[in-house]
Amino acid sequence: xxxxxxxxxxxxxxxxxxxxxxxxxxxxxxxxxxxxxxxxxxxxxxxxxxxxxxxxxxxxxxxxxxxxxxxxxxxxxxxxxxxxxxxxxxxxxxxxxxxxxxxxxxxxxxxxxxxxxxxxxxxxxxxxxxxxxxxxxxxxxxxxxxxxxxxxxxxxxxxxxxxxxxxxxxxxxxxxxxxxxxxxxxxxxxxxxxxxxxxxxxxxxxxxxxxxxxxxxxxxxxxxxxxxxxxxxxxxxxxxxxxxxxxxxxxxxxxxxxxxxxxxxxxxxxxxxxxxxxxxxxxxxxxxxxxxxxxxxxxxxxxxxxxxxxxxxxxxxxxxxxxxxxxxxxxxxxxxxxxxxxxxxxxxxxxxxxxxxxxxxxxxxxxxxxxxxxxxxxxxxxxxxxxxxxxxxxxxxxxxxxxxxxxxxxxxxxxxxxxxxxxxxxxxxxxxxxxxxxxxxxxxxxxxxxxxxxxxxxxxxxxxxxxxxxxxxxxxxxxxxxxxxxxxxxxxxxxxxxxxxxxxxxxxxxxxxxxxxxxxxxxxxxxxxxxxxxxxxxxxxxxxxxxxxxxxxxxxxxxxxxxxxxxxxxxxxxxxxxxxxxxxxxxxxxxxxxxxxxxxxxxxxxxxxxxxxxxxxxxxxxxxxxxxxxxxxxxxxxxxxxxxxxxxxxxxxxxxxxxxxxxxxxxxxxxxxxxxxxxxxxxxxxxxxxxxxxxxxxxxx
Amino acid sequence: xxxxxxxxxxxxxxxxxxxxxxxxxxxxxxxxxxxxxxxxxxxxxxxxxxxxxxxxxxxxxxxxxxxxxxxxxxxxxxxxxxxx
Numbered sequence: 001x002x003x004x005x006x007x008x009x010x011x012x013x014x015x016x017x018x019x020x021x022x023x024x025x026x027x028x029x030x031x032x033x034x035x036x037x038x039x040x041x042x043x044x045x046x047x048x049x050x051x052x053x054x055x056x057x058x059x060x061x062x063x064x065x066x067x068x069x070x071x072x073x074x075x076x077x078x079x080x081x082x083x084x085x086x087x088x089x090x091x092x093x094x095x096x097x098x099x100x101x102x103x104x105x106x107x108x109x110x111x112x113x114x115x116x117x118x119x120x121x122x123x124x125x126x127x128x129x130x131x132x133x134x135x136x137x138x139x140x141x142x143x144x145x146x147x148x149x150x151x152x153x154x155x156x157x158x159x160x161x162x163x164x165x166x167x168x169x170x171x172x173x174x175x176x177x178x179x180x181x182x183x184x185x186x187x188x189x190x191x192x193x194x195x196x197x198x199x200x201x202x203x204x205x206x207x208x209x210x211x212x213x214x215x216x217x218x219x220x221x222x223x224x225x226x227x228x229x230x231x232x233x234x235x236x237x238x239x240x241x242x243x244x245x246x247x248x249x250x251x252x253x254x255x256x257x258x259x260x261x262x263x264x265x266x267x268x269x270x271x272x273x274x275x276x277x278x279x280x281x282x283x284x285x286x287x288x289x290x291x292x293x294x295x296x297x298x299x300x301x302x303x304x305x306x307x308x309x310x311x312x313x314x315x316x317x318x319x320x321x322x323x324x325x326x327x328x329x330x331x332x333x334x335x336x337x338x339x340x341x342x343x344x345x346x347x348x349x350x351x352x353x354x355x356x357x358x359x360x361x362x363x364x365x366x367x368x369x370x371x372x373x374x375x376x377x378x379x380x381x382x383x384x385x386x387x388x389x390x391x392x393x394x395x396x397x398x399x400x401x402x403x404x405x406x407x408x409x410x411x412x413x414x415x416x417x418x419x420x421x422x423x424x425x426x427x428x429x430x431x432x433x434x435x436x437x438x439x440x441x442x443x444x445x446x447x448x449x450x451x452x453x454x455x456x457x458x459x460x461x462x463x464x465x466x467x468x469x470x471x472x473x474x475x476x477x478x479x480x481x482x483x484x485x486x487x488x489x490x491x492x493x494x495x496x497x498x499x500x501x502x503x504x505x506x507x508x509x510x511x512x513x514x515x516x517x518x519x520x521x522x523x524x525x526x527x528x529x530x531x532x533x534x535x536x537x538x539x540x541x542x543x544x545x546x547x548x549x550x551x552x553x554x555x556x557x558x559x560x561x562x563x564x565x566x567x568x569x570x571x572x573x574x575x576x577x578x579x580x581x582x583x584x585x586x587x588x589x590x591x592x593x594x595x596x597x598x599x600x601x602x603x604x605x606x607x608x609x610x611x612x613x614x615x616x617x618x619x620x621x622x623x624x625x626x627x628x629x630x631x632x633x634x635x636x637x638x639x640x641x642x643x644x645x646x647x648x649x650x651x652x653x654x655x656x657x658x659x660x661x662x663x664x665x666x667x668x669x670x671x672x673x674x675x676x677x678x679x680x681x682x683x684x685x686x687x688x689x690x691x692x693x694x695x696x697x698x699x700x701x
Numbered sequence: 702x703x704x705x706x707x708x709x710x711x712x713x714x715x716x717x718x719x720x721x722x723x724x725x726x727x728x729x730x731x732x733x734x735x736x737x738x739x740x741x742x743x744x745x746x747x748x749x750x751x752x753x754x755x756x757x758x759x760x761x762x763x764x765x766x767x768x769x770x771x772x773x774x775x776x777x778x779x780x781x782x783x784x785x
Contacts, residue, residue, distance in 0.1 A: 063739060066735075101766075102766045484769075486768060486769050487767065
């Protein structure tokens with residue numbers, strides 16, 4: 001077996017840490033979760049030479065070891081716990097050559113943990129333009145390490161970095177400064193109480209309330225000869241510690257770094273003058289949003305139609321070429337229809353993630369946060385809520401997770417609670433098919449009514465989110481320390497490789513996560529619709545034949561199938577809830593769609609497809625026939641099921657109702673309580689019911 | 702570090718766009734550690750790069766780090782103004 005070295009990549013956000021990770025591992029990486037929390041855990045393998053491999057873990061970006069978010073907590077918990085299976089043999093701290101001063105703060109903290117640490121100085125291709133020169137031997141000596149000068153953009157220095165990883169055992173584990181001088185007697189007492197522990201680790205445990213091994217804050221508090229300090233005293237000490245570290249860094253850089261102040265008129269200031277401008281900034285942001293929606297709804301339509309058509313013909317082909325029977329039906333009507341229903345989401349979601357990745361990678365997203373903070377605050381949100389509210393138009397799950405970097409708990413909670421109102425792509429197929437059914441074809445000012453309706457639904461979703469935030473801000477009595485700090489990174493041309501990997505990873509995980517649910521529901525649904533109990537179901541042939549003695553054979557078969565469906569297990573469920581949804585203009589078949597949609601909205605169209613094709617003797621799966629079948633549906637009294645009134649009612653119900661188990665599960669994990677997801681479920685769905693009821697009763701004349 | 706400030710003290714919130722100063726004192730009770738760690742410490746130079754409408758938030762260059770903070774944080778950072 002070849003030798004394996006465990007490596008942890010650590011660094012501030014915006015240092016190109018992930019690019020370094022991609023350069024080291026290529027596509028040889030996988031994304032998982034840390035147990036119990038939803039922080040992405042990225043790991044990959046890098047081949048250092050013929051005998052040695054490195055297992056690299058890309059830790060979440062952090063400004064320091066003093067964690068202020070869940071993501072940052074992951075870093076400190078791993079680095080404090082020697083028994084963790086991922087505990088690194090060697091740490092690489094990735095820094096940006098233009099921000100060395102600030103980036104080195106984290107480096108000095110890691111060094112205090114006495115882990116062998118390599119300093120990787122990234123973006124070295126920009127040194128000349130910025131007039132920066134470094135004296136590497138002096139820096140290596142002062143920082144007690146080896147330095148790799150790399151550029152993940154130009155792909156230089158990566159081999160040298162691999163070389164340093166291979167020889168990690170030669171690295172010094174000595175800290176580069178002694179921060180305990182800020183309060184000598186306090187730290188001496190602490191060390192005396194715990195002679196076998198590393199002083200800096202103890203200090204982190206005291207200030208962070210994390211634990212490692214057998215020592216946690218309680219054990220330190222309980223040692224009688226050592227007295228811990230009050231919170232404000234601790235904070236004052238942390239401030240002193242930070243000043244001490246910066247003094248060391250400043251002295252080191254004074255010797256090892258020179259910057260020519262005359263170099264480079266800055267791209268940053270020229271771009272910022274326009275992009276953060278009081279007027280132009282907002283116009284440009286609006287234009288970018290428009291372009292994004294154009295991409296998601298227009299450009300994505302071509303591949304989506306193609307995927308849709310392929311799956312429809314695949315289902316047909318299955319039916320024609322496999323022997324008839326329950327299994328073939330399950331395959332064609334349940335599984336293939338179900339998978340097709342999820343595959344059509346790939347193009348719009350990929351486009352959305354592409355845009356979001358480009359905005360983040362380029363550094364533009366921070367400018368949007370800066371521009372929007374004041375406006376969003378009026379509604380109890382933060383400028384940082386913009387990211388979840390935009391991502392929510394792709395999928396609420398990553399959006400809710402993106403709220404993590406909002407510092408104020410109240411602002412973060414409100415963001416999480418209102419994000420599901422934004423129009424996630426799972427609503428899209430429902431909207432598309434209902435709009436096609438009930439909205440007339442004409443145009444207004446060159447835009448079709450149908451497109452206008454779709455756009456209005458997006459606007460309604462967003463406005464409801466903001467309005468709900470406003471109300472929550474008034475109702476929720478949460479005192480939380482509200483502050484707001486955001487780094488304004490340099491503008492960068494996004495790296496194709498980084499963007500591509502992000503888009504592929506995010507789309508893949510969405511498709512698999514949602515796909516599992518949809519597939520399971522399709523199968524269960526097909527079963528419940530194909531089987532039933534009782535005489536009405538089992539003797540359907542005779543009952544129908546007796547009732548309609550004069551029908552042609554195909555009509556008779558249709559009637560039998562419909563009768564069977566009505567008395568199948570699912571039919572019984574639908575019939576039971578029919579009285580509740582009737583005032584909204586729905587029949588029991590739509591009711592079944594609504595029920596299954598509470599697992600995930602995108603199931604609605606698939607459910608109707610399954611119900612209508614199971615309930616019909618003529619089999620075909622393509623959307624056009626689902627649509628025409630829906631158009632042909634009538635109530636018992638002969639009136640159409642899908643009218644303008646019931647259609648609008650249905651659209652509004654889907655706009656507001658909380659119908660996504662995965663989102664509820666994520667909200668539970670992010671808020672650490674069932675209270676908030678249950679609140680979402682009840683309030684959003686109750687509101688949806690009310691609005692749909694009013695809309696139907698008002699429109700149905 | 703003192704946490705009291707006099708009415709006459711100049712704070713970051715008083716800077717105009719393009720003006721520079723040197724941080725004199727930060728009241729640690731009101732300033733998050735994260736901001737200190739990003740370089741917002743006594744002795745460090747600061748420049749107001751850009752402001753959003755109503756001068757809030759403020760886009761700063763502190764000690765070579767570019768970051769944005771809200772005005773209600775900026776009033777707790779006391780500075781000496783530096784004239785060009």
